Amino acid sequence: MKRYMFNTLLLALTAVFTGCGGGSDDPQPAAPTITVSQETISAPAEGGSYTINVTTTGKEWGVYADGDFVKATAQYANNAVAVTIDENPNTTERTGNVIIMSGTARKNITVTQAAAAKPAYNAPDGYSLVWHDEFDGNYGYAPNENGVPRQELNPEDWTHEVQNSGWVNRELQNYVNHKTPEGQLVTEVKNGTLRITYAKVKQGWTYGYIEASIKLPKGKGTWPAFWMMPVNFRSWPADGEIDIMEEVGYHPDYVSSSLHANAHVHSNNTQVTHEMKCPGAEGEFHTYAILWTAKNITTYVDGKVQLSYDNRGLGRDDWPYDDPFYVILNLAWGGDWGGAQGTDDTALPVTMEVDYVRVFQKK
Numbered sequence: 001m002k003r004y005m006f007n008t009l010l011l012a013l014t015a016v017f018t019g020c021g022g023g024s025d026d027p028q029p030a031a032p033t034i035t036v037s038q039e040t041i042s043a044p045a046e047g048g049s050y051t052i053n054v055t056t057t058g059k060e061w062g063v064y065a066d067g068d069f070v071k072a073t074a075q076y077a078n079n080a081v082a083v084t085i086d087e088n089p090n091t092t093e094r095t096g097n098v099i100i101m102s103g104t105a106r107k108n109i110t111v112t113q114a115a116a117a118k119p120a121y122n123a124p125d126g127y128s129l130v131w132h133d134e135f136d137g138n139y140g141y142a143p144n145e146n147g148v149p150r151q152e153l154n155p156e157d158w159t160h161e162v163q164n165s166g167w168v169n170r171e172l173q174n175y176v177n178h179k180t181p182e183g184q185l186v187t188e189v190k191n192g193t194l195r196i197t198y199a200k201v202k203q204g205w206t207y208g209y210i211e212a213s214i215k216l217p218k219g220k221g222t223w224p225a226f227w228m229m230p231v232n233f234r235s236w237p238a239d240g241e242i243d244i245m246e247e248v249g250y251h252p253d254y255v256s257s258s259l260h261a262n263a264h265v266h267s268n269n270t271q272v273t274h275e276m277k278c279p280g281a282e283g284e285f286h287t288y289a290i291l292w293t294a295k296n297i298t299t300y301v302d303g304k305v306q307l308s309y310d311n312r313g314l315g316r317d318d319w320p321y322d323d324p325f326y327v328i329l330n331l332a333w334g335g336d337w338g339g340a341q342g343t344d345d346t347a348l349p350v351t352m353e354v355d356y357v358r359v360f361q362k363k
Contacts, residue, residue: 031103033057033105035056036053036055038052043112047069049084052083054080060103062101062102066099069088070086070096071084081100087116092284093115095111123360126363127360128363133357135356204325207293208360209291209359210228210289210357210359211357212329214285217351218249218252218283220249220250220342220343221250221342221343221345223248224247224330225328225332227242230324231323238316240320242292244299248340253277253282255278255288258272259272287300288300288301
């Protein structure tokens with residue numbers, strides 16, 4: 001805000017000075033020249049501190065930072081700027097700027113910060129990795145029209161749901177197998193992430209620690225989810241449903257977890273659920289996880305507890321979670337929840353990205 005006020009004032013003063021000049025041929029003063037010791041900063045994910053020397057032909061100068069993770073302080077006595085870069089918690093690169101001002105002149109210093117490394121395996125002590133997909137491989141599908149091999153999902157692990165729109169929750173999209181009738185891919189592995197523009201359905205797991213790193217899309221009408229359903233499904237909600245993470249675009253960056261069973265289900269407002277703010281969930285990778293045992297289910301957002309529910313010994317109506325469940329990743333459009341406040345078609349196309357899915361069980 002201060003920057004815009006400064007520019008407005010500067011333009012007003014320029015107009016006054018021009019009016020006092022007396023003639024259109026009067027020479028205008030040249031803009032000051034600003035010289036800096038470096039015009040780019042390449043910071044590691046850990047962040048750091050930097051000193052930039054400043055020389056200007058102007059009488060005065062100032063500095064400001066553009067980017068929440070960048071701080072810039074003028075050290076006038078030393079003709080220098082102290083720049084501090086915060087640690088990058090995200091697995092994506094980010095950029096910002098430091099701007100030096102002198103009169104009407106500006107000197108931009110571009111700040112680029114490396115992405116954080118993929119989070120280390122976060123499983124609790126005593127758990128070992130039993131299955132994972134890092135979405136880094138090429139599983140042998142035919143090349144695209146440009147002759148480049150497509151990297152797609154391993155068909156031995158993942159199954160596409162195939163259903164027409166309105167099949168469940170009055171969602172607006174069709175569930176298709178691999179690509180649309182027009183040939184557009186609905187799932188693609190690219191640059192190390194799964195992109196959903198959908199599960200070990202036949203096997204699943206009983207208990208364990210399951211974690212995924214996901215970047216959610218933006219737009220009113222989106223309904224991304226990371227959830228689980230029973231392998232031996234017969235009826236809902238009797239056989240249970242575990243929602244590790246859900247979010248709707250009209251309520252951005254608020255993620256929730258829910259458990260569904262006969263004794264707790266949203267249709268009569270008895271569901272077990274919890275919602276929390278996750279700044280940057282839309283547009284940045286965050287980690288969503290579940291620790292599931294015979295006695296308790298706890299879900300996490302970036303290592304913070306989201307929901308915790310104990311097996312109270314009340315039987316299957318309250319705890320149908322002792323059977324194998326499989327992982328589902330999907331991006332819905334509209335529907336009972338995603339479209340509760342309408343949809344914004346100008347947001348389309350939208351993409352949900354998944355960096356990895358990992359399953360751990362007791363050794």
